[in-house]
Amino acid sequence: MLKYVIKRILLMIPVLIIMSLFVFMIFYFAPGDPVSRIAGPNATPEVYESIKKKYGLDQPFIVQYLRFAKSVIEGDLGISILQERPVIEMIRERLPVTLQIGLLGFLVTFAIAIPAGVIAAVKKNTAVDYLCMTGSLVGIAIPTFWLGMLLLYVFAYKLRWFPISGDGTARQLVLLSFAIGLTNAAITARMVRSSMLEILKQDYVRTARSKGLSEKIVVYRHALKNALIPVITLMGLRLGWIIGGSVALEIIFSIPGIGRLLVDSILARDYPVVQGAMIVLTSSIILANVLADILYTVVDPRIRYS
């Protein structure tokens, strides 16, 4: 067990290296000359040269990369070209909001997907099942950012239950998290249903039933626990999807999260910020995947990796 956990964590290292190389290349190969991007169009040749030296842009690719990697490990993500302050500081301001969105999004996902998936599985091939699965089919097809706009229109503009523009309060985040949670729930409900169906076929469920246990106890005590195990791993993978989806939603709800920082910086060509945001987002996705894998083995003692 411990061996597997250590191995899984060590395996993260090459992934992180490739990821950082990729993020570095975004900056390196981005259109336009990086020096004049920093120096501005009206820089004198002297300023140009000094900036080239200062940022180490006269060095070969591999040296530049190693320097970049070293500073990232030290927690230094560079200085924003636009705002002229440390990127890490800007990210630290924005990250909590995005984390809250992710957390609330998962809460909404589970609150909808688990009951819907379980009911659909228990009442397989009945009207309830068809209703749940049709709902999930439609839910998967709805673009998250459009759903966000619909919710904003109905609940903020028409019903006035929620504030219209982003004040960063928890109330605003609720609406946004519903947008992201609903679509995610549509996919998750299908997973819960098929996982549940698989479990309900197992011998131990039949044993529990034949012992005379009530259907409720069989389903919720015995089957559900086991049915949720594969769902956990998939939730690790869904974190990335939630982050990707929250980029557009943060813009619609004008909430200052890290996704909006990313897009604004791409449009403004503030590459150090783009790199910083990408590094933070991708590392958290990698970490989430590894944690989900480890959690999977903890929850399910039958699984042993050598």
Add this chain to the structure above:
Amino acid sequence: MYQGKDVEIYAGKKLLEGEEEKAKELEKKNVLGDFIKRLFRHKGAVIGIIIIFLFIFTAVFAPWLTSYSYDKPDISVMLKAPCREHIFGTDEFGRDIFTRIVFGARISLKVAFISVVFSLVIGTILGAVAGYYGGVVDYVISSITDIAWSFPTTLLAIAFIAALGTGLENVIIAIVLASWSGYCRVVRGQFLSLKEREFVEAARVLGMSDARIIFRHILPNSVTPVVVMATLELPKAIVIEASLSFLGLGAQPPLPSWGVILDSGKGLLEQAPWISLFPGLMIMLVVLGFNLFGDALRDVLDPKS
């Protein structure tokens, strides 16, 4: 020259070959006929096909479906709610939303088909090479594939746009670079299991070249999962294009990409909700159509079902 018995054997062989070919053709026809019959008996497939056909029809015949221009402003009809002349209403420049959506279908489908074809080709070739040759080649390819695959496509595409710059061509490149890994994984898996089979062994013994074995013998046997996957990747590409354009990273106004229309509707949500309502509805419909068709294709093509 054939003599006596030899002639008989030769003739018999020819006869047999002829019969075999006939039987093969018959079987092919049957398989295809059976496939189409089963597909059309599948409710989801039929609904999916109808939706997809409607959108392709709209995209192809866009100029004939409307009398308005998608980019010419008309200040006399600014922000009109849906009415008889403008069934989906007009935007802040007085442009007909229906017209913009109809022409937007061209952009959506074009981006989706081109990007899926390219990512399919790249992913399939890499997966075939990795699965067939194994060893170090496989290790390198599948490590990169696994990493690329573990990131959400939208986020990857945004990262590539950061490097490439905005615009529709770059959206296509970004989607290709962000989505080839799925095909690679599937094809590699297929090759790993198929290359140990007798018919591949036989082809190798006969001295066929690797390329011939890969393309003529193994690849045709792994077409099914790739086709299903491609069908399900098309709607994803449509959504990514719309999202990127919505964020200002893809198609630029006045191009009528559905994402661009949604972006312009975002600020006018209170005064003119119809600008945002219809393009989103179209995205939902077309995605639903492809998903229904893709799921049905998987059910029908899966021999286990």
